[in-house]
Amino acid sequence: MSVLTLTNVSKTYEHGEASVQALRNVNFSIDAGEVILIMGPSGAGKSTFLTTAGGLLSPTSGTVQVEGQEISRLSPKERDALRLHKIGFILQAYNLVPYLTISEQFKLVDHVKKEGNLSADDLQALLAQLDISNLVNKYPQELSGGQQQRAAIARALYADPAVIMADEPTASLDSERVAEVGQLFKDLAKQRQKAIILVTHDDRLTKYADHIYDMLDGRLTKRQ
């Protein structure tokens, strides 16, 4: 079943005289349990795609649906709630709140989203799977880039979202870690039935993906 669907989505950035068409008639859909890679050169529109699909940006035309709900019909508050409950962002920069320890980051989620978060046991299992169980009382800056990345993944998964979106999740990782994170995403998708969208330049991730899309000049095409 399709968790996230984009239908004929276009996005044009208007800047006075100049206008950039960052997405051109994009059609996309992802099912639970799938890992999809979005690849393309810089400026192709990958981030625009991710933020539009994640309900942070309204498309100029076309529709975005998350679990059958059309995002453009939602009020800003409902959109906040949708992001909180359904979508896990894994962002490259400022992913974790620097003045909270890793376990406090989870508590923050508990504070705003009272229900449907991972149980303590599930969280323990996830942290063990990510190999960061012993780091929960540290602050993000005390962790290595790879550890931060995995903590951010745990943070995104904690709210038990249907969709996980990651922008360049392997940018700061060496090949060994890339393989681990790639396998982790694949396992998460299969074991926890998540829909995972990875935006990346990184060819090393391709073997963990179910499908690969190429983004070029705002056009999205499925690689055969």
Place this chain on the structure above:
Amino acid sequence: MSVGLANKNTSALKSWHLQTVVLNKHSNVSLTQSLLTQDQLDQAKLSKKEAVVGQTPVAAKGKNLTTVSSQFIGLNKDEYIFKNLPITRGRKPKKDTEIVVDDAFAQKGYHLGDKIKLNDTARKYKIVGWVHHNEINIAPVVYGSLKTWKKLRNVMPTVAASGIVSKRNFKPGIKGTKSYQQQTFIQKLPGYRDQNMTFMMMIVFLFVISLIIVAVFLYILTMQKLPNFAVLRAQGIPSKVLVSATIWQSLILVLSGVVLGLAGLALSAKFMPAAVPMSFSPAIWIPASLGMVIMGLIGAVLPAVKIARLNPLSGIGG
């Protein structure tokens, strides 16, 4: 300090429970400048709630002691001010050559039984009692007899007093006199108004400055965290949560500031020399503290607006 100084102007008047004061019409509402004749006093039909008072500034000096600029208040023994004189130590004067003085004299080394000169006349007066915090025109009060006042003031024989003080609404309507309400009279005390205005300005500026400091502090704090806030917004954390967190933070900040400030106040009150006119009444520091908290909340408004308007997209980048 503002209250302390204001008290220095009026503490004696407070001890007299002054409601109205009858002065010479042309005295510029000043007890020291006013003169009433015996004739006028006779017409006034005084009750038990009135007292005839003679006021004049004097330089008081005891042998081998420093001069104290003070205000001499001459009283009649059979009237209410003298009868209710709030003596803390010693006794009321019995003879014209005996006086009761304010504690300020004690601080300058004067003792019970000391003989002092007033205005360098040959006559000496003996301290027989003390009053506590009894001041007028920022000077300690020396209580004596009206007879002594006449000598010090060097008045014509027809003149009997400076004015009539009353603890009720007293308007005898005698020719050449006028009756003033307490407020009017106090506002006209020399320098009282200017002084209070100055302090008001200082206090207002202090509040404005602390508002600016709190606002700038919170603004910088918020600006630094803005990228983190943007990510949290992108992750679906409602801006309401972030805004209220910021306001709480500002409240905690200001509250701890106020608590520290009050502690400092209490400490300085303890170690401040008694000569510094300071008064720390709850009537002052409670509104002041509340004012500070309100300033803090106002200071939090700008960062709060900043967060509420924050575009979650800015947290994502590239």
